[in-house]
Amino acid sequence: QSRAKTPEDIRNAKGGAPLVSLTAYTTPMAQMMDDHVDFVLVGDSVGMVLHGLESTLGVTMEMMILHGQAVARGLKTAMMVVDMPFGSYEETKEQAFRNAARILRETGAPAVKLEGGVDMAETIRFLTARGVPVMAHIGLTPQSIHTLGGYKVQGRGAAAGKLMADARAVAEAGAFAVVLEKVPQGLADAVTAQLKIPTIGIGASAGCDGQILVVDDMLGLFTAFKPKFVKRYGTLGEDGEAAIAAYAAEVRARQFPGPEHVFSDVERSA
Ligand code: KIV
Ligand code: NA
Numbered sequence: 597q598s599r600a601k602t603p604e605d606i607r608n609a610k611g612g613a614p615l616v617s618l619t620a621y622t623t624p625m626a627q628m629m630d631d632h633v634d635f636v637l638v639g640d641s642v643g644m645v646l647h648g649l650e651s652t653l654g655v656t657m658e659m660m661i662l663h664g665q666a667v668a669r670g671l672k673t674a675m676m677v678v679d680m681p682f683g684s685y686e687e688t689k690e691q692a693f694r695n696a697a698r699i700l701r702e703t704g705a706p707a708v709k710l711e712g713g714v715d716m717a718e719t720i721r722f723l724t725a726r727g728v729p730v731m732a733h734i735g736l737t738p739q740s741i742h743t744l745g746g747y748k749v750q751g752r753g754a755a756a757g758k759l760m761a762d763a764r765a766v767a768e769a770g771a772f773a774v775v776l777e778k779v780p781q782g783l784a785d786a787v788t789a790q791l792k793i794p795t796i797g798i799g800a801s802a803g804c805d806g807q808i809l810v811v812d813d814m815l816g817l818f819t820a821f822k823p824k825f826v827k828r829y830g831t832l833g834e835d836g837e838a839a840i841a842a843y844a845a846e847v848r849a850r851q852f853p854g855p856e857h858v859f860s861d862v863e864r865s866a
Contacts (some may be wrong), residue, residue, distance in 0.1 A: 601634055601675040603707045603729035607772040609634070615773075615806025617796060618814070621646050621663045625811055626670025635675040637709065637808060638664045640682070640739070645812045645821075652696045653865060655681040665704030677731050682739040683711050690724035696728045709775065711737035713762020717769040724770035731845045732766035735759060735800070736778035747823070749799075751779045763787045763795075775808065776800040776827065799825030834850045 609615050619639040620626040626636055643655035644662050664678045664701030678699050685692035696708045707729040710716060719729045735750040744750070759779060766774050773794045773801050784801035797804030809826065812818035817832040846852035 598673040603772040606635060607793055610805055615794055617806060617808040620667050620811055623666045623670040625645055626667040630671050633674050635677055638667050638678045640679040641810050645818050651741055652861040653682045657681060657684055661702045664705055668704045676706045677707045677709050678703055680708050680710045682801050689719045693717045693723055693726055696723055697718045707731055709733055711739050714765040717765040720766055720771050726786035730771050732771040733763040733775040735776050749778050751783050756783050763791055767791045767793045
Protein backbone atom coordinates (compact mmCIF):
# COMPACT_ATOMS: atom_id res chain seq x y z
CA GLN A 597 0.00 0.00 0.00
CA SER A 598 1.62 3.23 -1.13
CA ARG A 599 1.04 6.55 0.59
CA ALA A 600 1.32 9.97 -0.94
CA LYS A 601 4.83 11.39 -1.01
CA THR A 602 5.50 14.45 1.16
CA PRO A 603 7.75 17.52 0.89
CA GLU A 604 10.05 15.83 3.43
CA ASP A 605 10.35 12.78 1.15
CA ILE A 606 11.37 15.11 -1.66
CA ARG A 607 13.89 16.95 0.54
CA ASN A 608 15.36 13.62 1.71
CA ALA A 609 15.83 12.42 -1.88
CA LYS A 610 18.90 14.67 -2.14
CA GLY A 611 21.83 12.62 -3.41
CA GLY A 612 19.71 9.53 -4.18
CA ALA A 613 17.98 8.40 -7.36
CA PRO A 614 17.01 11.37 -9.56
CA LEU A 615 13.60 12.86 -8.78
CA VAL A 616 11.14 12.72 -11.66
CA SER A 617 8.52 15.39 -12.15
CA LEU A 618 6.07 16.71 -14.73
CA THR A 619 3.41 19.37 -14.76
CA ALA A 620 -0.28 18.44 -14.90
CA TYR A 621 -3.44 20.51 -15.06
CA THR A 622 -6.24 17.94 -15.35
CA THR A 623 -7.41 14.72 -13.68
CA PRO A 624 -6.63 12.33 -16.57
CA MET A 625 -3.09 13.71 -17.04
CA ALA A 626 -2.50 13.36 -13.30
CA GLN A 627 -3.76 9.76 -13.39
CA MET A 628 -1.51 9.00 -16.36
CA MET A 629 1.64 10.03 -14.47
CA ASP A 630 0.83 9.18 -10.84
CA ASP A 631 2.72 5.84 -10.91
CA HIS A 632 5.74 7.26 -12.71
CA VAL A 633 6.69 10.56 -11.10
CA ASP A 634 7.71 11.64 -7.60
CA PHE A 635 5.85 14.92 -7.71
CA VAL A 636 3.43 16.72 -10.00
CA LEU A 637 3.52 20.48 -10.45
CA VAL A 638 0.33 22.33 -11.19
CA GLY A 639 2.37 24.97 -12.99
CA ASP A 640 1.20 28.43 -13.93
CA SER A 641 2.33 27.31 -17.39
CA VAL A 642 -1.35 26.22 -17.48
CA GLY A 643 -2.11 29.74 -18.70
CA MET A 644 -0.03 29.32 -21.85
CA VAL A 645 -0.50 25.59 -22.39
CA LEU A 646 -4.25 25.23 -21.78
CA HIS A 647 -5.67 28.75 -21.91
CA GLY A 648 -3.73 30.25 -24.82
CA LEU A 649 -2.25 33.18 -22.85
CA GLU A 650 0.91 34.87 -24.19
CA SER A 651 2.73 34.59 -20.85
CA THR A 652 2.06 33.39 -17.29
CA LEU A 653 1.27 36.91 -16.07
CA GLY A 654 -2.48 36.57 -16.67
CA VAL A 655 -2.88 33.46 -14.51
CA THR A 656 -5.13 33.91 -11.46
CA MET A 657 -5.57 32.26 -8.06
CA GLU A 658 -8.92 30.94 -9.29
CA MET A 659 -7.25 29.18 -12.25
CA MET A 660 -4.58 27.62 -10.03
CA ILE A 661 -7.15 26.40 -7.52
CA LEU A 662 -9.51 24.97 -10.15
CA HIS A 663 -6.69 23.07 -11.90
CA GLY A 664 -5.17 22.09 -8.54
CA GLN A 665 -8.46 20.50 -7.49
CA ALA A 666 -8.66 18.60 -10.79
CA VAL A 667 -5.09 17.27 -10.45
CA ALA A 668 -5.62 16.29 -6.80
CA ARG A 669 -8.46 13.97 -7.87
CA GLY A 670 -6.06 12.09 -10.16
CA LEU A 671 -3.19 11.46 -7.71
CA LYS A 672 -2.69 8.67 -5.18
CA THR A 673 1.08 8.51 -4.55
CA ALA A 674 2.83 11.37 -6.32
CA MET A 675 3.12 14.60 -4.34
CA MET A 676 1.38 17.70 -5.65
CA VAL A 677 2.87 21.21 -5.71
CA VAL A 678 0.85 24.21 -6.88
CA ASP A 679 2.41 27.36 -8.37
CA MET A 680 1.56 30.68 -6.75
CA PRO A 681 0.48 32.94 -9.64
CA PHE A 682 1.94 36.36 -10.46
CA GLY A 683 0.72 39.01 -8.03
CA SER A 684 -0.39 36.58 -5.32
CA TYR A 685 2.76 36.63 -3.12
CA GLU A 686 5.18 39.44 -4.04
CA GLU A 687 3.55 42.34 -2.18
CA THR A 688 4.06 41.24 1.44
CA LYS A 689 4.82 38.01 3.25
CA GLU A 690 1.37 38.24 4.82
CA GLN A 691 -0.26 38.38 1.38
CA ALA A 692 1.84 35.37 0.39
CA PHE A 693 0.73 33.42 3.45
CA ARG A 694 -2.94 34.26 2.92
CA ASN A 695 -2.87 33.03 -0.68
CA ALA A 696 -0.67 30.00 0.05
CA ALA A 697 -3.03 28.97 2.84
CA ARG A 698 -5.94 29.28 0.45
CA ILE A 699 -4.17 27.04 -2.09
CA LEU A 700 -3.41 24.37 0.54
CA ARG A 701 -6.92 24.56 2.00
CA GLU A 702 -8.84 24.50 -1.28
CA THR A 703 -6.72 22.03 -3.30
CA GLY A 704 -5.31 19.76 -0.60
CA ALA A 705 -1.78 20.25 -1.97
CA PRO A 706 0.90 19.98 0.74
CA ALA A 707 3.19 22.60 -0.86
CA VAL A 708 3.40 25.66 -3.08
CA LYS A 709 6.06 26.90 -5.49
CA LEU A 710 7.01 30.55 -5.97
CA GLU A 711 9.54 32.36 -8.14
CA GLY A 712 12.46 34.34 -6.73
CA GLY A 713 15.75 34.04 -4.84
CA VAL A 714 17.31 36.52 -2.42
CA ASP A 715 14.32 38.87 -2.84
CA MET A 716 11.82 36.16 -1.81
CA ALA A 717 13.87 34.56 0.99
CA GLU A 718 12.07 36.42 3.77
CA THR A 719 8.70 35.30 2.35
CA ILE A 720 9.87 31.68 2.07
CA ARG A 721 11.02 31.79 5.71
CA PHE A 722 7.66 33.28 6.80
CA LEU A 723 5.65 30.58 4.99
CA THR A 724 7.73 27.60 6.09
CA ALA A 725 7.64 28.81 9.72
CA ARG A 726 3.83 28.82 9.47
CA GLY A 727 3.15 25.40 8.00
CA VAL A 728 3.53 26.00 4.28
CA PRO A 729 6.31 23.98 2.61
CA VAL A 730 7.82 25.97 -0.26
CA MET A 731 9.54 24.87 -3.45
CA ALA A 732 11.62 27.74 -4.82
CA HIS A 733 12.21 28.55 -8.51
CA ILE A 734 15.26 30.53 -9.66
CA GLY A 735 17.18 31.22 -12.87
CA LEU A 736 14.69 32.00 -15.62
CA THR A 737 11.55 32.99 -13.73
CA PRO A 738 8.84 33.51 -16.37
CA GLN A 739 6.71 35.79 -14.15
CA SER A 740 9.59 38.33 -14.34
CA ILE A 741 9.81 38.18 -18.11
CA HIS A 742 9.43 41.96 -18.49
CA THR A 743 12.28 42.78 -16.08
CA LEU A 744 14.48 39.91 -17.35
CA GLY A 745 13.95 41.16 -20.91
CA GLY A 746 13.27 37.79 -22.55
CA TYR A 747 13.45 34.03 -22.06
CA LYS A 748 17.27 33.86 -22.06
CA VAL A 749 19.79 31.71 -20.18
CA GLN A 750 20.33 33.01 -16.63
CA GLY A 751 23.58 33.04 -14.63
CA ARG A 752 26.17 32.99 -17.41
CA GLY A 753 29.52 34.65 -16.72
CA ALA A 754 29.37 37.45 -14.18
CA ALA A 755 25.74 36.60 -13.34
CA ALA A 756 26.78 33.22 -11.86
CA GLY A 757 27.40 34.75 -8.43
CA LYS A 758 23.88 36.15 -8.20
CA LEU A 759 22.36 32.79 -9.21
CA MET A 760 24.43 31.01 -6.55
CA ALA A 761 23.39 33.64 -3.97
CA ASP A 762 19.71 33.09 -4.90
CA ALA A 763 20.14 29.32 -4.49
CA ARG A 764 21.80 29.68 -1.09
CA ALA A 765 19.18 32.20 0.08
CA VAL A 766 16.15 30.01 -0.71
CA ALA A 767 17.76 26.91 0.84
CA GLU A 768 18.74 28.86 3.95
CA ALA A 769 15.18 30.28 4.17
CA GLY A 770 13.77 26.76 4.38
CA ALA A 771 12.69 25.79 0.85
CA PHE A 772 12.51 21.98 0.57
CA ALA A 773 13.69 21.97 -3.07
CA VAL A 774 14.54 24.48 -5.78
CA VAL A 775 13.79 24.52 -9.50
CA LEU A 776 16.68 25.74 -11.68
CA GLU A 777 15.34 26.93 -15.03
CA LYS A 778 17.56 27.69 -18.03
CA VAL A 779 20.83 27.81 -16.08
CA PRO A 780 24.18 26.77 -17.65
CA GLN A 781 25.16 23.16 -16.94
CA GLY A 782 28.33 23.80 -14.93
CA LEU A 783 26.62 26.36 -12.72
CA ALA A 784 23.66 24.01 -12.15
CA ASP A 785 26.13 21.30 -11.08
CA ALA A 786 27.88 23.74 -8.74
CA VAL A 787 24.56 24.76 -7.15
CA THR A 788 23.59 21.08 -6.80
CA ALA A 789 26.89 20.39 -5.02
CA GLN A 790 26.53 23.42 -2.73
CA LEU A 791 22.94 22.95 -1.54
CA LYS A 792 21.61 20.43 0.96
CA ILE A 793 18.18 20.50 -0.76
CA PRO A 794 17.39 18.89 -4.13
CA THR A 795 17.78 20.91 -7.31
CA ILE A 796 15.15 20.23 -9.96
CA GLY A 797 16.42 21.07 -13.42
CA ILE A 798 14.59 22.32 -16.49
CA GLY A 799 17.12 23.39 -19.07
CA ALA A 800 19.83 23.01 -16.40
CA SER A 801 21.90 19.80 -16.05
CA ALA A 802 21.57 16.00 -15.99
CA GLY A 803 23.51 16.31 -12.73
CA CYS A 804 20.61 18.02 -10.94
CA ASP A 805 18.87 16.02 -8.20
CA GLY A 806 15.75 15.83 -10.38
CA GLN A 807 14.19 16.92 -13.65
CA ILE A 808 10.88 18.53 -14.58
CA LEU A 809 9.18 19.19 -17.94
CA VAL A 810 5.86 20.67 -18.97
CA VAL A 811 3.84 17.56 -19.82
CA ASP A 812 2.19 19.06 -22.92
CA ASP A 813 5.68 19.91 -24.24
CA MET A 814 7.09 16.40 -23.77
CA LEU A 815 3.99 14.75 -25.22
CA GLY A 816 4.15 16.95 -28.30
CA LEU A 817 0.72 18.30 -27.44
CA PHE A 818 1.83 21.95 -27.11
CA THR A 819 3.47 22.89 -30.39
CA ALA A 820 3.23 26.71 -30.56
CA PHE A 821 7.02 26.75 -29.87
CA LYS A 822 9.66 24.37 -28.49
CA PRO A 823 12.37 25.57 -26.10
CA LYS A 824 15.81 23.91 -26.60
CA PHE A 825 15.49 22.14 -23.24
CA VAL A 826 12.31 20.30 -24.27
CA LYS A 827 12.55 16.73 -25.54
CA ARG A 828 9.42 15.46 -27.24
CA TYR A 829 8.66 11.88 -26.21
CA GLY A 830 5.39 11.78 -28.12
CA THR A 831 3.46 13.35 -30.99
CA LEU A 832 0.02 13.72 -29.39
CA GLY A 833 -0.68 17.02 -31.15
CA GLU A 834 -0.15 15.45 -34.60
CA ASP A 835 -1.89 12.23 -33.58
CA GLY A 836 -4.86 14.20 -32.29
CA GLU A 837 -5.18 16.25 -35.46
CA ALA A 838 -4.96 13.10 -37.61
CA ALA A 839 -7.72 11.48 -35.53
CA ILE A 840 -9.93 14.56 -35.88
CA ALA A 841 -9.34 14.67 -39.66
CA ALA A 842 -10.29 10.96 -39.92
CA TYR A 843 -13.49 11.58 -37.96
CA ALA A 844 -14.40 14.58 -40.13
CA ALA A 845 -13.82 12.56 -43.31
CA GLU A 846 -15.93 9.62 -42.08
CA VAL A 847 -18.82 11.87 -41.05
CA ARG A 848 -18.77 13.60 -44.44
CA ALA A 849 -18.72 10.17 -46.18
CA ARG A 850 -21.52 8.86 -43.91
CA GLN A 851 -19.12 6.13 -42.71
CA PHE A 852 -19.52 7.20 -39.09
CA PRO A 853 -21.51 6.22 -37.12
CA GLY A 854 -21.28 2.56 -38.16
CA PRO A 855 -23.82 -0.20 -37.40
CA GLU A 856 -22.03 -0.92 -34.09
CA HIS A 857 -22.57 2.65 -32.85
CA VAL A 858 -26.33 2.93 -33.39
CA PHE A 859 -29.42 1.48 -31.70
CA SER A 860 -32.03 -0.81 -33.23
CA ASP A 861 -35.66 0.23 -33.03
CA VAL A 862 -36.66 -2.98 -31.24
CA GLU A 863 -35.04 -4.25 -28.06
CA ARG A 864 -32.85 -7.28 -28.76
CA SER A 865 -32.47 -10.19 -26.35
CA ALA A 866 -28.90 -10.45 -24.90
O1 KIV B 1 4.77 26.54 -14.57
C1 KIV B 1 5.58 25.60 -14.83
O2 KIV B 1 5.30 24.69 -15.63
C2 KIV B 1 6.86 25.61 -14.13
C3 KIV B 1 7.86 24.55 -14.51
C4 KIV B 1 8.34 24.75 -15.89
C5 KIV B 1 8.98 24.46 -13.54
O3 KIV B 1 7.09 26.44 -13.31
NA1 NA C 1 5.60 28.11 -13.16
